[in-house]
Amino acid sequence: METETTEHTEGSGRRRFLEVLLGSSLAASVVSVLYPILQFVLPPRAAELDADTVVAAKADELAPNSAKIFRFGNRPGILIRSADGSYRAFSATCTHLDCTVQYRKRESDIWCACHNGVYDLQGRNVSGPPPRPLEAYDVHVRGDEIVVARQQKA
Amino acid sequence: MRKLAARLYAWLDLRLNLDDLIAPLRHKTVPVHYFSFWYYLGGMTLFLFLVQIGTGILLLLYYRPSPGEAFESVQFIMTKVRFGWLIRGLHAWAANLLIFTAVLHMFSTFFLKAYRAPRELTWMSGCVSLFLFLCFGFSGYLLPWNELAFFATKVGTEMAAAVPLIGHWLLVFLRGGEEVTGATLTRFFGFHVAVLPGITLLFLAIHLGLIQRQGISVPPGMDRAMHGLAYLRKHDPEAARTWMEAAGSPEMREMRFFPNFFLRELMAWYVALGVLATLAAFDPWELGVKADAFAPTPAGIHPEWYFLAVFQSLKLLPAKLLWIEGEQFGLLVFSAAALAWLLVPFIDRNPEGRSGRILKVVGVAVVLYLTGMTVWGWLG
Numbered sequence: 001m002e003t004e005t006t007e008h009t010e011g012s013g014r015r016r017f018l019e020v021l022l023g024s025s026l027a028a029s030v031v032s033v034l035y036p037i038l039q040f041v042l043p044p045r046a047a048e049l050d051a052d053t054v055v056a057a058k059a060d061e062l063a064p065n066s067a068k069i070f071r072f073g074n075r076p077g078i079l080i081r082s083a084d085g086s087y088r089a090f091s092a093t094c095t096h097l098d099c100t101v102q103y104r105k106r107e108s109d110i111w112c113a114c115h116n117g118v119y120d121l122q123g124r125n126v127s128g129p130p131p132r133p134l135e136a137y138d139v140h141v142r143g144d145e146i147v148v149a150r151q152q153k154a
Numbered sequence: 155m156r157k158l159a160a161r162l163y164a165w166l167d168l169r170l171n172l173d174d175l176i177a178p179l180r181h182k183t184v185p186v187h188y189f190s191f192w193y194y195l196g197g198m199t200l201f202l203f204l205v206q207i208g209t210g211i212l213l214l215l216y217y218r219p220s221p222g223e224a225f226e227s228v229q230f231i232m233t234k235v236r237f238g239w240l241i242r243g244l245h246a247w248a249a250n251l252l253i254f255t256a257v258l259h260m261f262s263t264f265f266l267k268a269y270r271a272p273r274e275l276t277w278m279s280g281c282v283s284l285f286l287f288l289c290f291g292f293s294g295y296l297l298p299w300n301e302l303a304f305f306a307t308k309v310g311t312e313m314a315a316a317v318p319l320i321g322h323w324l325l326v327f328l329r330g331g332e333e334v335t336g337a338t339l340t341r342f343f344g345f346h347v348a349v350l351p352g353i354t355l356l357f358l359a360i361h362l363g364l365i366q367r368q369g370i371s372v373p374p375g376m377d378r379a380m381h382g383l384a385y386l387r388k389h390d391p392e393a394a395r396t397w398m399e400a401a402g403s404p405e406m407r408e409m410r411f412f413p414n415f416f417l418r419e420l421m422a423w424y425v426a427l428g429v430l431a432t433l434a435a436f437d438p439w440e441l442g443v444k445a446d447a448f449a450p451t452p453a454g455i456h457p458e459w460y461f462l463a464v465f466q467s468l469k470l471l472p473a474k475l476l477w478i479e480g481e482q483f484g485l486l487v488f489s490a491a492a493l494a495w496l497l498v499p500f501i502d503r504n505p506e507g508r509s510g511r512i513l514k515v516v517g518v519a520v521v522l523y524l525t526g527m528t529v530w531g532w533l534g
Contacts, residue, residue: 037241040240044235
């Protein structure tokens, strides 16, 4: 049985042209398969649930020297009522490794249980591994609602 | 580049003895004849199956198999994930095309009598694979957790209850309880992505291994002619030469698997990819309405086209036939027919004689019946 290829020399123009044509078509096919796959694999940016303000609690919900975790968009926030009755709010995501922090009554500080990171009531990282302070939020009391707002970056 | 490839090959060859592995491929040939066209359907089915594995794995990155999240996650794939509509469209369309090509492949091997000895096991492993593909279709249909899927699954699993003795047990096994609930979804998900792929890969390996081992079948008449020619050439070369000159060189009746057939096969795959991509791009698969167990079944509900023939037949049966329920009677007949179909190589004792002729007529009748019922169900 004869092979079907004809005996053109490698460099012949017509053959070269066909090789380029075939090669680029194959490359285009491969790209048109791989590109959608690559795009699909990378997840779309999760919608930041239009979270600039949120009602974090009712006015009578928190006793002095206590705190609660609230949903801020799709991340947790922490609302603290200090012993003097004033409110403050921070992102509850520890700046170290993304654990969720909690309020400690006795020490009146913010503590991350994962690696013993401690923040003071201004959200500053005072001991342990956290590299940065917690993001602080503005707190407004509107009627009987405690509204937490992202601080406007000026 | 070429030099590098050659060196890489030499390196691997030294360690794996690739030459020995490739040698059979070099000598493998594929018969060429008037019906060669049909050979490509099996390959196309394989290609579509590979597409299913690829797109299926991609969908797994986002899909969530729970009743609270399944519909939403598919919605997310369709609307938010880049090319999500395309990947899901490919998966859904390839599923349908795959069953279509598999059915055509089955009937072509049936009418070309490729199932005759020694290829009985190839036929049977192929039949089982088709059955598994149908199971894939049925289980996958539920996963988006939409209204149509929910009720189709209710009806489909309810049928299992008609099986004598173990019917109820089977229903509970399939549904993960008495009703179609989230438990059913979890179960079907497991079947669809773990159990069925495992079993199917096994049967496809058997199927393809047998084809590799036995070579590709040729229709009976041609088979005889080739054997006759070989005999003639051995005993009367002169007559063989005269015959060959008259008939056109019969040695042209084979082509090498690699690269000749392989490249043609590749082109068939390209055609399949083209058809698939066109369908997926221009007719994206719908998502429908989220399933609600307490909503009434929507009007005009019907299963996927590949179940329509059975669906339509069951619809036509009276409530009671002989001493059993009509539905039970219908399923009994279909099961018996499927079993007979699986055993065709053993029923057709003489493919070129009487049984062969009868089976050809039966085959035509089966094709007409299934096509007719499907069209009727589609229109009805």
